[in-house]
Amino acid sequence: MTNKKIFELHAEVCRALGHSLRIEVIDLLQDKELCFTDILDVTGGLKSNLSQHLSVMTKKGILKSRRDGQFTYFSLSSKKVAQACRLMREVLMDNLKKQKDLLEKM
């Protein structure tokens, strides 16, 4: 596989994290599996919309889904997803702190 193709696929995985609702879901699923309705209860909004967002993440291999009777359960595909997300959150928080410090010096 060419490097360009790897970069493209890698970027697609990153884009699959690039929505506030999807980040909220990943936060929710840190350490447990939840069914669709449980997730919807927390996030709110339309179920069709949530279903599409979950589908985006499942297709890119960020989430696993499993049907059990009438319920569909979602979970992170691996702990690496949670770790990567935590690191990105730290990058964000570090930057917010830097900005705050800068402002306070003025």
Add this chain to the structure above:
Amino acid sequence: MTNKKIFELHAEVCRALGHSLRIEVIDLLQDKELCFTDILDVTGGLKSNLSQHLSVMTKKGILKSRRDGQFTYFSLSSKKVAQACRLMREVLMDNLKKQKDLLEKM
């Protein structure tokens, strides 16, 4: 700051990684600082385009830039960026392997 706002900012950081050219740049800057023209030599394409992509990452705090005379040098804002990116790449590679194994079983 509300959770929703954190999720939105977090998603913006993720989206700032969501382009193949930007992933390529992060790969390039793993362990060194490079100036604009050095990056352009590797990635190819239009200057204006590269400049916009670098600007997206700099604004979101993924890259640092530093002007020295006529040159602008870029580097990762922190090692956490490189780590997070490596983890995402692993998630991708693990998924590609899973797909391959599935196909080979058929």
Add this chain to the structure above:
DNA sequence: AGTCATTGTTTAAATGTTTAATAGTTCATA
């Protein structure tokens, strides 16, 4: 079996966002 409520997915249209390409601008230095 037939009907109903619940759970979730799919589709389509409207709206919103991102990107690539072009042209033009700024800044440093020779």
Add this chain to the structure above:
DNA sequence: TATGAACTATTAAACATTTAAACAATGACT
């Protein structure tokens, strides 16, 4: 002032998101 380095503005095309309605699958009740 001419040149190379990098940034900015604009815009059409491509892509993502939201919404609402239609659809499918399961299980409960009679």
